[in-house]
Amino acid sequence: MPEPTLDVLIVGGGPVGLFLGCLLAQRGLSFRVLERRSAPGQHSRAIGIHPPALEAFREVGLTEPLLAAGLPITRGLVTGENGPLGELGFTSASADFPYILSLPQRETEAVLRRRLAELAPRSFCAGVEVLELREEVDGVRVTASEDGRPLTLRARFVIGADGWRSRVREALGLPFPGHLYPDKYLMGDFPDTTPLGQTALVSLTGGGVVESFPLPRGGRRWVVHTGDRLLETASTRELTAMIERRTGLHVPAAECRMLSAFTVRRHRAPGMVQGRAVLIGDAAHVVSPIGGQGMNLGWLDAAALAPLLQESLTGRRVDWQHVDWQHFERTRLRSAHIAGRQAELNMAAGRPVGARAQKMRERLIERVLLSPLAGPLLARAFTMRWL
Ligand SMILES: Cc1cc2nc3c(=O)[nH]c(=O)nc-3n(C[C@H](O)[C@H](O)[C@H](O)COP(=O)(O)OP(=O)(O)OC[C@H]3O[C@@H](n4cnc5c(N)ncnc54)[C@H](O)[C@@H]3O)c2cc1C
Secondary structure, three states: OOOOOEEEEEEEHHHHHHHHHHEEEEEHOOOOEEEEOOOOOOOOOOEEOHHHHHHHHHHHHOOOHHHHHOEEEOOEEEEEEOOOEEEEEOOOOOOOOOEEEOOHHHHHHHHHHHHHHHHOOEEEEEEEEOOOOEEOEEEEEEEEOOOEEEEEEEEEEEOOOOOOOOOHHHHHOOOOOOEEHHHHHHEEEOOOOOOOOOEEEEEEOOOEEEEEEEEEEEEEEEEEOOOOOEEEEEOOOOOHHHHHHOOOOOOOOHEEEEEEEEEEEEEEEEOOOOEEEEEEEHHOOOOOOOOOOHHHHHHHHHHHHHOOOHHHHHHOOHHHHHHHHHHHHHHHHHHHHHHHHHHHHHHHHHHOOHHHHHHHHHHHHHHHHHHHOOOHHHHHHOOOOOO
């Protein structure tokens, strides 16, 4: 018997594809989330969940379980070579969520997968890798491989939420212009032995920035700028020695829970919608993680896309081509552009500099943080209030 035509096929069961699945389930649409990995990834990437995403999660009952699992970061302390320069409070960021919620990405994805299974059991298909797409008169035919066996599926729409190396984007023939930045970082998770509690630390030293964020269950993530050297073989002791040298804070090297060196890049597809295929999340735009907004951007893409899909699929008089895809594409690419610029400014502010430039940098940061106008604006930017 031929496969029935689904409303939507979501390619990629990362954080963005999973959230879109929840939104479509809530709207009663038929869909599958196709994920090539057979088991959840263990790699640790994002930790920051911002107020606009927490607001969007309400619609599908995700806010409560995420709040229960995560830890609110209520303020950021900025220090220089000789102590505090000022602080950034997030309390004015949102009436309901006056903080950035900290939760490692793999745990966030586990919460999303559980909620999707409650809303639409069996919609998540692990071990299915999408290989090709072919647009037909009233839908898209998708060729995939399920544990090495060929599989063909049909849907009215296909959504590429398959990350920055997107197969969907490639199948659509869309380029992904962008570049790698010279900046390299080393990060590690440790038990939190600082007195900082729920405060994030941004230490702007001449040697390069050290950032640190509290994690749930007494952990703390440290991210250190390592100039233009990717320290792939660095030991935990090298990381903790750099932290201690730049901040004076001791971190227990022997209790490291994760160590990773990473590069940063920026890319943007020229468009997000082509025929009946739509790209969202990292498949459409990649911003530097310094600023922690990539995953949140993707969630906001999903929140903007779900009502358009519903309108296209269930609106009696609406032809799918008349739905305002252009507005969607324009506003989401604009948000990605703003987040990308902001991340670039964050990176520039944290680069290694000589003694004179460091003094000037400290004076500037102090002035901005003390300013009654610029301080709150910065807090809004860091909590994605203008995206
Ligand atoms: C060090 C670091 C720190 C970060 N910190 C933050 C942060 O604090 N806050 C934040 O907002 N963002 C952060 N980010 C960015 C964030 O991790 C990404 O933006 C986010 O993972 C993108 O989600 P996604 O679902 O679009 O793509 P992905 O997470 O890449 O998921 C794509 C999924 O698609 C699957 N897939 C790929 N190809 C196929 C195929 N052909 N068929 C089927 N499935 C396929 C993959 O297996 C994967 O599961 C950080 C990134 C890094 C590197």
